[in-house]
Amino acid sequence: MAVTEKLNKKEIISNKHTNYRNFPMVPRVVFGRRSFSQLGEVLMPKRRNSDAPFIFLADDFFENTDLPSQIPLMFDDEIIFISANEEPKTEQVDALVARIKENFAELPSGIIGIGGGTLLDLAKAVAIMSTNSGPSHNYQGWDLVKKPALYHVGIPTISGTGAEVSRTTVLMGPDKKLGINSDYTTYDQVILDPDLTKTVPTEQWFYTGMDCFIHCIESLNGTYLNAFSKSYGEKALELCNEVFLEDIPEEESRDKLMMASWHGGMSIAYSQVGIAHAMSYGLSYLLGVKHGLGNCLVFQHLEKFYPDGVELFNKMIHKHQITLPKGICSNLTENDFDLMIKVAMRMEPLWENALGKDWKNKITPDCLREIYMKI
């Protein structure tokens, strides 16, 4: 018997009780400039019948642009425009599901999210809650969803959040900001058309791009790192460096940031984010600070934890002449700080990824307060 055969047998025996994650990926993806025009042919085979519409949830930023005219509507299909000014909420998801069920006799053929992280997360949640009984806040957590979601398609119009690949949909609930993490959350189909990101305002482009950059830094410097998340994280970081530190043509930059977002999302899907995300959750919960900006506000003060990452971040801020808002926490009360600290410290896997299993010995509420006070 060959030696390798013996070795393989040994490996199989020693791996008998492993518990690696069996994580879902987006099964179908179209990538390319102007690929949005393929949406009609992508959806056609998924249309159950003329009474089962497609519901398009689109960022209201596009309401008065030519984008709606490019959406391939048929029969009773409906576009619902939604503001992305605030982070998505569980009550918003429940209201959308109720509205859809009230308006249509049949369940829709599918839900299509068109927008940034907010719209992409909303569409995932509406697809889940169309087939699972509510309210949606009952599903905030890990693997609480019982039934497969409706067919759902994600079409990002801004790059960075990784919401197009993740198995979560982060929602603000009545008592917590937490994702519906499940195998049913992941999109069935994604369309990546970099041309859709042409109209993103510079600051939003930067903050959302930095969300991706911070995904890479937190994943690559985390204790959960493994070959899978490392390979995606390194590629995403390389792309972020090209986009934010080099001078490349705009079209190429849009292509690359869209790929960076995808790879950054894949990297954290198989590992975890870290300190900036944990603390950004606190800012968002108390003050409604949007995810990308919140991450930047925290990350600038994390040189102790991510020295190389913060150095790169500062170069990026400088190159793009971004001025981060100041004094966000200057008028907060002791109770406010306590609440933010509580929300942040509740994100246990994020801290464990960042600092190891004994993270509680390495970080204290006072350390967090000190960082928040600088913001």
Ligand SMILES: [Fe+2]
């Ligand atoms: Fe993020």
